[in-house]
Amino acid sequence: MTKYFDLVVIGGGPAGICGANTAGIFGKRVALVEKLHEVGGAGINTGAIPSKTLRETALALSEMRSRKLFGVDLSLRREASVAEFMRHKENVVAQERRRREEQLRTYKVDTFHGAASFVDPNTVRVAPDTLLRSEKILIATGSSPVRPPEFPFEHPRVHDSDEILEIGVRRRDRSGICLYFRCPRCRSAF
Numbered sequence: 001m002t003k004y005f006d007l008v009v010i011g012g013g014p015a016g017i018c019g020a021n022t023a024g025i026f027g028k029r030v031a032l033v034e035k036l037h038e039v040g041g042a043g044i045n046t047g048a049i050p051s052k053t054l055r056e057t058a059l060a061l062s063e064m065r066s067r068k069l070f071g072v073d074l075s076l077r078r079e080a081s082v083a084e085f086m087r088h089k090e091n092v093v094a095q096e097r098r099r100r101e102e103q104l105r106t107y108k109v110d111t112f113h114g115a116a117s118f119v120d121p122n123t124v125r126v127a128p129d130t131l132l133r134s135e136k137i138l139i140a141t142g143s144s145p146v147r148p149p150e151f152p153f154e155h156p157r158v159h160d161s162d163e164i165l166e167i168g169v170r171r172r173d174r175s176g177i178c179l180y181f182r183c184p185r186c187r188s189a190f
């Protein structure tokens, strides 16, 4: 099945979403293709938003500890577990992603999920039976962490930024149960 648009955007990160929305605002028929299940790209899912959320949470907690409010009981727990940090990060990311999905709907951008590939200069394949055709195609496929050969990424304590944000800190409880957040091996998501 071939669908026709004024613009096809490949990549649902911040660049692709902005490009698609802008064309939508001008009344263009727009398709956005994202290879993952969720839009957002590095900006929302694995980069800016999650890393800054974790940082801000850590800063807020450490500030709470360092500022002594004598005689004031804020009735807040003063400790947070890694799981709570990661859960808060997930909530912020999900909220931001919903906001972007809502924007795409507002500007009537059709979103497709699948790895886009070119059939010809004006046709993009999303699935075996789904082709998107447009005179204009915006490629906004972003980037992924580089792994320079001098760093031993096979070592269990060496991670790139995607891994550290997805997985959190590697931990095991006393009985040896994996507390790795969303562990890629055991799939735990405590």
Ligand SMILES: Cc1cc2nc3c(=O)[nH]c(=O)nc-3n(C[C@H](O)[C@H](O)[C@H](O)COP(=O)(O)OP(=O)(O)OC[C@H]3O[C@@H](n4cnc5c(N)ncnc54)[C@H](O)[C@@H]3O)c2cc1C
Pocket (backbone or CB within 6 Å): 010, 011, 012, 013, 014, 015, 016, 033, 034, 035, 036, 039, 040, 041, 042, 043, 044, 046, 047, 048, 049, 051, 052, 114, 115, 116, 117, 140, 141, 142, 143, 144, 161
């Ligand atoms: C750890 C970290 C922290 C960061 N912190 C900040 C910050 O504080 N402030 C800031 O401004 N920037 C920050 N950045 C940078 C910011 O995240 C990127 O500049 C931004 O995400 C780039 O957006 P993009 O849309 O170009 O690419 P991306 O966000 O990488 O999105 C590209 C999208 O294209 C999709 N895609 C790829 N190939 C295909 C295909 N064939 N078909 C369909 N879809 C495809 C990908 O799945 C992805 O969703 C940070 C980045 C990282 C990694």
